[in-house]
Amino acid sequence: MELKKxxxxxxxxxxxxxxxxxxxxDQKAFNIISxxxxxxxxxxxVGITGPPGAGKxxxxxxxxxxxxxxxxxxxxxxxDPSSPFTGGAILGDRIRMQDLALDEGVYIRSMGSRGHLxxxxxxxxxxxxxxxxxxxxxxxxxxxGVGQSxxxxxKIADTTILVLVPGLGDDxxxxxxxxxxxxxxxxxxxxxxxxxxxxxxxxxxxxxLRKMENDWQQPILKTIAIQDTGIDILVNKIFKHYNYIxxxxxxxxxxxxxxxxxLAEILRERFIDMVYNSNNAQLDLKEIANEIFNKKTxxxxxxxKIFFELKERSN
Amino acid sequence: xYTDRKIRVVIAKPGLDGHDRGAKIIAHALRDxxxxxxxxxxxxxxxxxxETAIQEDADVIGLSSLSGAHMHLFTRVMELIREKDAENIIxxxxxxxxxxxxxxxxESGIAEIFTPGTSMxxxxxxxxxxxxxxxx
Ligand SMILES: Nc1nc2c(ncn2[C@@H]2O[C@H](COP(=O)(O)OP(=O)(O)OP(=O)(O)O)[C@@H](O)[C@H]2O)c(=O)[nH]1
Ligand SMILES: [Mg+2]
Numbered sequence: 276m277e278l279k280k281x282x283x284x285x286x287x288x289x290x291x292x293x294x295x296x297x298x299x300x301d302q303k304a305f306n307i308i309s310x311x312x313x314x315x316x317x318x319x320x321v322g323i324t325g326p327p328g329a330g331k332x333x334x335x336x337x338x339x340x341x342x343x344x345x346x347x348x349x350x351x352x353x354x355d356p357s358s359p360f361t362g363g364a365i366l367g368d369r370i371r372m373q374d375l376a377l378d379e380g381v382y383i384r385s386m387g388s389r390g391h392l393x394x395x396x397x398x399x400x401x402x403x404x405x406x407x408x409x410x411x412x413x414x415x416x417x418x419x420g421v422g423q424s425x426x427x428x429x430k431i432a433d434t435t436i437l438v439l440v441p442g443l444g445d446d447x448x449x450x451x452x453x454x455x456x457x458x459x460x461x462x463x464x465x466x467x468x469x470x471x472x473x474x475x476x477x478x479x480x481x482x483x484l485r486k487m488e489n490d491w492q493q494p495i496l497k498t499i500a501i502q503d504t505g506i507d508i509l510v511n512k513i514f515k516h517y518n519y520i521x522x523x524x525x526x527x528x529x530x531x532x533x534x535x536x537x538l539a540e541i542l543r544e545r546f547i548d549m550v551y552n553s554n555n556a557q558l559d560l561k562e563i564a565n566e567i568f569n570k571k572t573x574x575x576x577x578x579x580k581i582f583f584e585l586k587e588r589s590n
Numbered sequence: 591x592y593t594d595r596k597i598r599v600v601i602a603k604p605g606l607d608g609h610d611r612g613a614k615i616i617a618h619a620l621r622d623x624x625x626x627x628x629x630x631x632x633x634x635x636x637x638x639x640x641e642t643a644i645q646e647d648a649d650v651i652g653l654s655s656l657s658g659a660h661m662h663l664f665t666r667v668m669e670l671i672r673e674k675d676a677e678n679i680i681x682x683x684x685x686x687x688x689x690x691x692x693x694x695x696x697e698s699g700i701a702e703i704f705t706p707g708t709s710m711x712x713x714x715x716x717x718x719x720x721x722x723x724x725x726x
Binding site: 287288290291292294295298299357358361362363364365366367369370373376377382383384385387389 | 595596598617618620621622623624625626627628629630631634637638641642644645646647676
């Protein structure tokens with residue numbers, strides 16, 4: 276197949292096309308990933324998350340530049356929210372990444388979340404696989420800036436960076452929402468602004484309150500992304516974290532858990548599709564909803580019946 | 591499950607003039623029409639614009655210019671589109687563009703030029719009509 280060949284020949288157009296096909300649920304793209312699956316799993320995937328406007332895109336660009344200086348190739352997937360009403364989106368993360376636009380060793384893709392919650396889109400994971408097959412050394416995934424629900428990034432990133440900024444007032448809100456757990460590295464960006472040191476202290480206190488199940492000490496770093504300040508140390512921590520999870524076996528156990536979760540998700544989706552596409556009157560969810568509304572049955576009994584029907588048919 | 595194919599549009603502002611209000615208004619209108627708009631900010635070079643559109647798998651590039659440098663910048667974008675074998679991308683232009691320049695721009699391959707006063711609906715309908723074969 277043409278696209279597969281082009282992907283292996285490092286054609287960015289093939290990457291671009293394949294990611295769109297994944298976003299549009301085109302089976303052909305998934306077939307190509309299947310055929311080339313042996314080439315996946317070699318990139319270091321770094322998640323960048325945090326509240327809106329924290330500087331995630333600026334920081335990502337700054338990190339990518341540093342890695343390019345070290346002659347590493349970099350893929351970037353930047354997710355912004357889609358409008359739940361029109362399905363449209365304004366994808367603006369690239370504005371901060373202009374310096375990288377013509378770099379041969381960089382590929383940048385903007386994605387709408389397309390109704391998916393959790394800070395990334397449904398296609399993001401498969402898109403990282405395309406970039407791995409393409410041969411990127413590092414893949415950055417910038418999540419939607421929500422502030423408390425972008426936990427899905429943990430399922431695809433090896434290292435997750437939680438970016439906070441002073442002066443938002445709701446930083447502590449972020450911390451309270453329990454998303455502290457997702458940060459392997461904490462960054463207090465916009466350290467040129469008042470309140471950065473205070474925020475670092477607050478985060479430190481929060482982290483000390485919790486006992487880690489492993490002994491990775493989540494570092495808290497200050498950066499000024501617009502001036503590339505603090506980026507060297509951050510890059511070193513990213514290397515260090517990867518090394519740590521590799522040597523302790525945490526990377527493997529994390530990946531295994533994520534693969535299992537992914538399997539469950541694909542199964543769930545297939546299963547629902549199967550019910551919807553069954554052409555079996557007993558499985559007509561609209562009709563069943565109607566019956567539930569009219570109190571002829573209830574959701575629990577109805578699902579029992581659906582399972583019974585599916586089992587009967589497969590026997 | 592049904593996922594509809596989204597029209598993807600790169601909105602770019604080549605050249606050095608310093609404000610992008612018009613471009614932003616267009617970006618919002620296209621978003622509200624259900625499109626995914628990749629907004630790239632000010633001071634873009636034609637090289638960056640075309641490379642961005644390729645990496646983003648855009649269906650459309652919307653160029654905006656107020657500086658009077660549109661002849662050079664827009665035609666350079668079309669040159670690069672041909673060089674990079676990306677003729678599947680439709681390029682439209684807008685901004686302050688004298689009528690007498692329009693035929694020359696169209697000759698270079700720009701699909702349409704929208705001058706101030708064009709309604710948003712016209713622009714949206716044009717994009718939809720040009721991308722319909724790929725998108726539906
Ligand atoms: N003063 C200061 N401003 C910064 C710094 N880093 C980023 N900014 C600015 O903060 C604003 C937002 O930066 P982005 O990188 O777009 O933030 P983001 O987190 O990607 O935003 P969303 O993707 O919209 O959630 C921009 O105007 C940046 O120039 C910094 O270290 N100091
Ligand atoms: Mg951003």
